[in-house]
Amino acid sequence: MIWSLDPEMYFIVYVSLYVSFFSTIIASILGVPLGFLIAVKEFRGKRAVITILNTMLALPTVVIGLLVYAFLSRRGMLGHLGLLYTPKAIIVGQVILILPWVATFTMAAVSRIDERYRRTALTLGANALQAAVAVAREARFGILAAIIAAFGRVIAEIGIAMMLGGNIKGFTRTMTTAMALEHNKGEFVLAVALGIVLLAVSLIMNVALQLVQGKYGGSR
């Protein structure tokens, strides 16, 4: 089935990769700077922000699905956008799911960098931005690992994809929702084939991470 290039199956894989890729990109664009700022800045309520982020790490996907559904549904506040049951709706839900992950792990990675590192950069004549970049470069593996973990989280997630995408054939059917459907139908061939693809994607992601770390790991 995998080798016979079944177009239906490949479209399902494509939809999965597409929504996961974009939700990871968006969550990274928002989450990395957020985590970075929380790590290096001192401000009132910092502890509260960290607690909220940590709580959000444990948000079940069905809760996010339900909340976003309430907003995007025809009766909801944003119903006129017509987003529900489109790939965009899945992306919205998945960004909410992994934004706290990216932010928290970025924060942790940046916090691990010694404060003296930044101060040294400043004494060497770097301006605040250059010093921040220096710290970010030092923390890049932690940040990259966070992004890859986030991607792995969304590509394997089913609650949001099912509730907000609606598992529409040829439009919003992802690997996970297709697998659930095949199981409901009592058919396992496609489900197993998709499972293999899903595992392969995880493997490739992890190998990529190892390679990146191996190549530049010496500088740590």
Add this chain to the structure above:
Amino acid sequence: MRKIVFIVMSAALVLAALPALAQDKVITMSTTTSTEASGLLDYLLPEFLKDTGITVRVMSKGTGAALKDGMDGNADVVFVHDKAREDKFVADGYGTKRYYVMYNDFVIVGPESDPVGIKGAPSVAQAFKRIAAAKAPFVSRGDDSGTHGQEKQLWEATGLALTDAKSPLDGGNWYFSIGQGMGAALVFAEEKDGYVLSDRGTYLNYKLGRSEPFELVVVYDGDDMLKNPYGVIPVNPEKHPHVKFDLADTFAQWLVSERGQQVIGSYQLHGQPLFFPDAK
């Protein structure tokens, strides 16, 4: 000390044996979402327990998956609605016999304004034709359930050119194949303000059994093609020696007995009878 240990151990043994004793009269049934969602089983199974002392554990899924459970020996009895596939199930030796139990009917549910004008259609095939011609949003279960099977037959009856999956088109912007249960399909249709083929029971539950309003209404019903017969089949012990055939057969016999048929006929949902006994 030893005494205490001994007492605790024997108590544990007795406790461990209790579920086993209770389990002697339990069967597993794989059935469709409509029998469970309509509330029929909650009404019928306690009566069956009262008469026979047999507990029925219910797994509800699409007809395809329910039959698969029977084929794999994961259930003692199946209670589904797709006569062609049920007959094949028995012919292939997975089940011992198909008993006629009851029927209910399908309805086309859609927006009250009925933009396509289905209400006046002379036949259900014509109604489907009008939906396709107008490219009105149509939600398909697409999950190989009995309802989905029925929908495929109706598309065939229209005489339109169909895809391999027996749908008027593959994906596209008005035919939504969502691969989910009846409830999800109804909610989806409401969201799209479109049409959907539903069993009457699930529709009534959404229309009258919820706190939120459900905007869609029955726009077409009553065609003979919309009759939906249910059958019960005990799983064949020759295929799967571990199934509890005696208890499963007791259940099937009870359903088609005068008593079982009377219970089925007396069940009402929101003041309407839903299933009509038709044991032969």
